[in-house]
Amino acid sequence: MPPLIGIHFVDENGVNRPVCSYIRPLRAGRLLDTPRQAARFVSLLGYEKAPVVGGGGKQEQWCTLLSFLCQNKGDCEDHANLLCSLLLGFGLNAYVCVGTTAKSVPHTWVMACGTDGTITFWNSLTGDRYIHKSNNPDDPPLLQQQKPTYPYRTIGCVFNHQSFFANCQPSDAVELCEFDFHDESKWKAMSEEAIMTVCAQGSTTSLPPFPPLCASVIDSAAASNEIELEIRNMVSEHRKDLGLATVWDDHLSYLLSPALSAYEMERTTGISCGNEEFQDAIRTAVPDGHTFKGFPIHFVHRNARRAFSTCLRSPFCDEIVCCRGDHVRIAVRVRVFPYPNQLVQYGLCLLASTAWCCNIL
Template identity: 45%
Template structure:
């Protein structure tokens, strides 16, 4: 239709209008709307509910059928578009509309605060991301839709009814400086769509970080099952409600039994030594949905596939996610005690120390390592969480313990009683998706800790059968996005060079760039990133040799490498100017014969559009003999 001239569009509309009027299609719709509005359901005039009812009563299908199309292929244009997919099983089409009440996207003046919004969807182990749209109070997501595939083994409606994993939706706001903030998140129960094959809902987003009762926006969402359910193939509404209630009752029973066991276990733990009450033993934590859950239920192994190839890359990837201490209003600590869903962490590309540790542990579990999250404190007494892996080459000997810092990607081999090279002070408990152990040792310092969790004199464990029975969500897969890192490097390098040149020009200084020297800097940046991944330094000798040959006699080389996890050249310049070494380089005086600058940028792409960005600003300048 878009390709037709206005005259042809008007003519086509007239033909359709005459045909629908001649077939009494308009009369059928008016009769339905009149009956709907006179019913109790129609007391509240809601456009989406009305459209949903029209679909359920097959009015739209009959209308399209009057145009001469086959009934089976005319349920929606999308049904025919994905007909080839539908033959292989069931699919669920999610279509977003115009949202509302995104008041945090407004400045104090009432005007849009700027930036963009992106919707992230996790559904049945599949992830979808919308295109960015302007961040306004009523953002328009109408161009965003996703087709969710059900497992081939779950093609019948009754089998789909037993697929209980809810959908998780996150909306992220991105600023102009490559910064991001999670606007809100919500889980939705999708199985009501099995009744008629079509469902229209409004999803009220909740703030994350312990403020889940605060509404941050409302999404409009339509769901349609493909191919459409027909007659006896549909699921009765009572069956859907019964299934959901049965699952909730079952989960509640598991939670009750776990809570009863944990209560008795805690009394036994305190009877061993009363001072255990002051240790960092955390059996429950609040999720970002404000529900208290056992900490073990926050973990599930994540297999990253080809996105992350080694455990070193896993640690490096997690460390590149921005560390954000979640603050809340009021309270004694001023920080949130809620643990965010890992899908929210991946969508926002940031998290608190607990989310970093949970994600790293989940990835190491995916590599089939014996990994655990550790809850304890630093040597300074600050609450902290890190990761532990155990390796037992000789079952007769205590396992070898390695401590992983998720915020930096560093790892430390633990040797009991040896002077520590890390910041960890005390350990209260360790846990993963299958087990929970509390430290029973008289000295709870990490330095003196024996991590042989098999020894019941040293560690008290919860009943593993109740831990594994806990309800939990399907983990979010890691997504590797296509990246043109070379083009990104060139663009970022050019932008940062221009900013440095402009800054010097504002102080009356000219800037001359040396492309060959910039090329030599690249090898060092690549080695820095490789060292962060492997823990092994290399390439330093060759880099020093090449620089010595490139620097003329009577000149001095000075370089300043720096690491970023964002792509904002303006933020990079601000960080450079805050460093005395870099600021001294930028402020050097001299003409082209005395001072030549170089800048090199290296970008190492990781999953989830996360990047390790290395930059080196360097200068060759003539020495002044005193």
């Protein structure tokens, strides 16, 4: 497969724009505090395959940032462009990478080059991060090489608002690539003057100033209570249809809050904390002789019925919701985490306790 190198892409208005014009440092003000939180925000935007435009030489359509944020959904290129812009705003040396996945599907992701030479790949669709370490193809066959943890196979070019580099290394395999952009034998650079000519503000192909992100107007506590009440009603009705009574335990419900907070904190910081306190509190609250199962689940919408239907499709969740036994107690907790542009991420935990089993959803 020839290297994937795209210099121009058509936007939603049919205008053929250079890829560098889709990127510009974007500061989120006080709405996003860290690069990882920015990655979490971008990953919450919906994924939708871009339409193909044109006649014989068909080409994928890219969205401008304004269009992407207005729709709250887009293709991997749109996610990567936004994440790269946000990382640049946080002062990182970030680029969009154009290549293929492990299944040879065209794909884009983001790369950040550290001052110490560390190369970090950012998956803009999931928020996951991967450290890249290059393998030397000339190493002896018996020397064990590191197996890549990232889902990328090849890379054709990288770019941001100021630079465009085409990969001209003997192999375009990501695991063999070195990212020294000053080495002209490995990366062919486009003239910075040419980039500024077509991407500078006011040029015919430049985009209007990027719009600021909008602060969320969602009341987290009120939204959490509303969804939680709906889930409670649906659990009660579902169990009633099975001939099962439902007794709610508000204390156990409250004890599930730290777990939901810890799950989201781990996604935005990469740090896991508070698990010891949560487990200790649950062990204290659950009577002797009881056991429990855990199943946290997360959603990026506020449709409680849709969320409950998703839970029931899991055999494990269904077993928890339909728990039978003596002295059954049910607890549920919902926590909504608002993000800019009215995006939300919320976690749901459901716990059922009996004299023989205690289950957490």
